[in-house]
Amino acid sequence: MSKFSEIKKDFPIFERNINGNKLTYLDSGATSQKPNSVIDKMNDIYKFNNANVHRGTYVLSSETTQEYESVRNKLQSFLNASDSDEIIFTKGTTEALNFLANSIANKLMGEGDEIILSEIEHHANIIPWQMVAEKYKLNINYVKVNDDFSLDLDDLSSKLSSKTKVVSIVGESNLSGMLPDIKEINNLVRSNSDSLLIIDGAQLVPHRKVDVQDLGIDFLVFSGHKMLGPTGIGVVWGKKELLNSLDPVYGGGDMIEEVHYDKATWAPVPHKFEAGTPPYVEAIGLGAAVDYLGNLGMSEVEKHSDELREYGRKVLLDIDGVNVIHSEQDIAGCTFGMYVDGVHATDLSVMLDTHGVAVRAGHHCVQPFHRKLGIDATIRSTAYIYNDKEDIDTLKSAIISSVEMLR
Amino acid sequence: MSIREKVDEYKKILDIFPNDQEKYQYLIEKAKENNSFPPELRLDNFKVNGCQSQVWLVPEEKNEKLFFNSDSDALISKGLVTLIASIYSDEKAEDIVTSEIDLMEEFELGVILSPARRNGAYSMLKTIKEYAKNLIA
Numbered sequence: 001m002s003k004f005s006e007i008k009k010d011f012p013i014f015e016r017n018i019n020g021n022k023l024t025y026l027d028s029g030a031t032s033q034k035p036n037s038v039i040d041k042m043n044d045i046y047k048f049n050n051a052n053v054h055r056g057t058y059v060l061s062s063e064t065t066q067e068y069e070s071v072r073n074k075l076q077s078f079l080n081a082s083d084s085d086e087i088i089f090t091k092g093t094t095e096a097l098n099f100l101a102n103s104i105a106n107k108l109m110g111e112g113d114e115i116i117l118s119e120i121e122h123h124a125n126i127i128p129w130q131m132v133a134e135k136y137k138l139n140i141n142y143v144k145v146n147d148d149f150s151l152d153l154d155d156l157s158s159k160l161s162s163k164t165k166v167v168s169i170v171g172e173s174n175l176s177g178m179l180p181d182i183k184e185i186n187n188l189v190r191s192n193s194d195s196l197l198i199i200d201g202a203q204l205v206p207h208r209k210v211d212v213q214d215l216g217i218d219f220l221v222f223s224g225h226k227m228l229g230p231t232g233i234g235v236v237w238g239k240k241e242l243l244n245s246l247d248p249v250y251g252g253g254d255m256i257e258e259v260h261y262d263k264a265t266w267a268p269v270p271h272k273f274e275a276g277t278p279p280y281v282e283a284i285g286l287g288a289a290v291d292y293l294g295n296l297g298m299s300e301v302e303k304h305s306d307e308l309r310e311y312g313r314k315v316l317l318d319i320d321g322v323n324v325i326h327s328e329q330d331i332a333g334c335t336f337g338m339y340v341d342g343v344h345a346t347d348l349s350v351m352l353d354t355h356g357v358a359v360r361a362g363h364h365c366v367q368p369f370h371r372k373l374g375i376d377a378t379i380r381s382t383a384y385i386y387n388d389k390e391d392i393d394t395l396k397s398a399i400i401s402s403v404e405m406l407r
Numbered sequence: 408m409s410i411r412e413k414v415d416e417y418k419k420i421l422d423i424f425p426n427d428q429e430k431y432q433y434l435i436e437k438a439k440e441n442n443s444f445p446p447e448l449r450l451d452n453f454k455v456n457g458c459q460s461q462v463w464l465v466p467e468e469k470n471e472k473l474f475f476n477s478d479s480d481a482l483i484s485k486g487l488v489t490l491i492a493s494i495y496s497d498e499k500a501e502d503i504v505t506s507e508i509d510l511m512e513e514f515e516l517g518v519i520l521s522p523a524r525r526n527g528a529y530s531m532l533k534t535i536k537e538y539a540k541n542l543i544a
Contacts, residue, residue, distance in 0.1 A: 019427055019517075344481030346459045347435075351483075353518055354428035362459065376480075377459075405432060406482055 003296055004304050007386050010035040014386065021356025024394045029174050029203060029335055029382030030360050031225045038228055041288035045281050053280045054254055068280040071287035072270070075235060078290050079220065080211040083240050088273045089283050092234035093202040094124040096221035097168070099273070100198060100236065101128035103246040108196075109165045111137040116159055116167045116195070118143040118151055119372060120175065123365040125168055125200045143169070145369070148328035149176040153184060160192035167197050171204030171220075175366045175380065176325050177309065177333030179204070186216040196242070202226055206384065207305045207333055209298035212237055224282065229289035233282035236273070243269040250275040301385055308383045308392065309334040315396050316381070321403060325378060337364075337378040338399075343406045345377035351402035352379070357395055410506045413494045414513055427517035434486025441489045444478035457530035460484045464492065464531065466538040472497055473539060483519060488531050495535045503539035
């Protein structure tokens with residue numbers, strides 16, 4: 001029997017009944033559900049260990065600090081990073097990208113320098129760059145997305161130049177499931193520029209094995225809550241020499257070496273980037289999530305994602321009247337954007353909810369790409385480790401009956 | 408009929424339906440019956456901000472009373488705005504402004520009428536009250 005067949009039992013939310021139906025949760029692209037081990041771990045910290053980290057010379061603080069710092073080691077091995085100091089905690093992918101944009105633009109970029117993004121980025125990987133571009137007079141170029149939802153790598157090559165200082169690209173699209181060839185992108189970036197390469201791993205890291213050294217990239221950012229962990233915790237992984245060269249964006253307690261009335265010196269990485277009390281309970285919760293995924297094995301998680309994607313392609317691509325936005329490449333995420341001519345996406349998602357099916361409706365923070373396709377809104381189904389083929393079948397029959405009602 | 412009486416009427420109707428799905432179906436039917444909105448009035452200045460779908464509300468004053476014509480590009484929102492518009496239409500501006508009826512509390516309409524501030528129904532009501540307030544001022 002597959003490791004995944006009994007997995008829903010680990011997630012207490014699946015005991016819920018929604019509108020008289022069992023819960024069919026297909027919105028893990030927005031946030032994942034949490035296993036008991038994560039919930040219990042956080043509860044235990046609050047009940048038995050809680051004290052601020054890096055502060056007290058007493059048992060509780062020392063225990064919590066040890067738990068918190070051990071998560072860096074877990075993430076180091078999860079990502080195959082070369083040093084646990086390369087793991088910086090943030091409150092999520094959005095803060096991670098805002099931090100990188102501000103720190104890199106301030107330290108390493110000047111007027112006229114260029115940032116390359118793609119047309120299918122999440123707003124979190126567009127707006128921080130727009131904000132620093134305005135402040136530092138930088139230019140942004142967008143790599144084209146082909147009709148099959150793949151990235152146009154020839155277009156990327158043609159846009160790379162000595163002016164390019166940052167390439168920041170999604171690792172797995174939250175709309176189409178597109179998985180760009182990161183190694184190939186890395187090769188192109190290295191051979192055509194001196195640019196840094198950042199991967200937005202918000203959707204990639206929960207679903208696929210990521211080896212940062214093998215990929216050759218400079219930075220990876222992701223959120224804990226999309227990979228079974230709690231909200232309020234995210235990660236920047238960066239090459240240590242690059243992190244050493246950057247300045248902090250936030251100042252405050254815990255990030256300093258020495259403070260005088262007129263100046264301060266920074267603590268070494270990772271601490272110089274973690275001002276104030278960090279979300280240490282959330283970080284420890286993320287550690288429990290990494291343990292859970294580690295026990296399943298990321299190659300198994302990847303295989304499960306691939307199986308659900310193939311089943312999704314079989315079942316969802318031929319529903320009468322339903323248009324699907326989904327990568328046409330062989331390997332992609334199990335994410336399906338969908339829209340029905342003449343039926344509003346919010347109507348459809350409200351009706352699906354009456355079947356216990358939870359999907360997201362809207363532009364999923366990818367508004368420019370929706371505009372490019374000429375669509376206002378889509379519904380989006382994103383599956384994760386606790387989903388099975390039955391969930392996809394339920395989605396299909398709920399779509400058919402809802403569309404019938406809405407026409 | 409007063410605002411209160413109309414709300415009570417709708418409550419009676421909605422109570423007949425045993426689940427959200429049938430309530431939404433009722434709103435969908437209401438939306439399909441509402442064909443009175445001229446497409447050329449789908450203008451930005453009549454748009455209700457804060458809805459997930461596009462919603463338009465156009466006020467009209469007749470015989471010292473306010474009337475609201477409404478539309479939406481989504482059916483359930485259109486049904487909801489049709490219902491809300493009919494509650495506050497044919498009423499004096501003063502009565503609309505002073506009405507303290509909280510539709511979010513009165514109607515049980517599942518996820519479409521949750522008591523959140525960033526909610527479409529909240530924005531529809533706010534728009535109606537603002538039109539009425541401006542008329543008095």
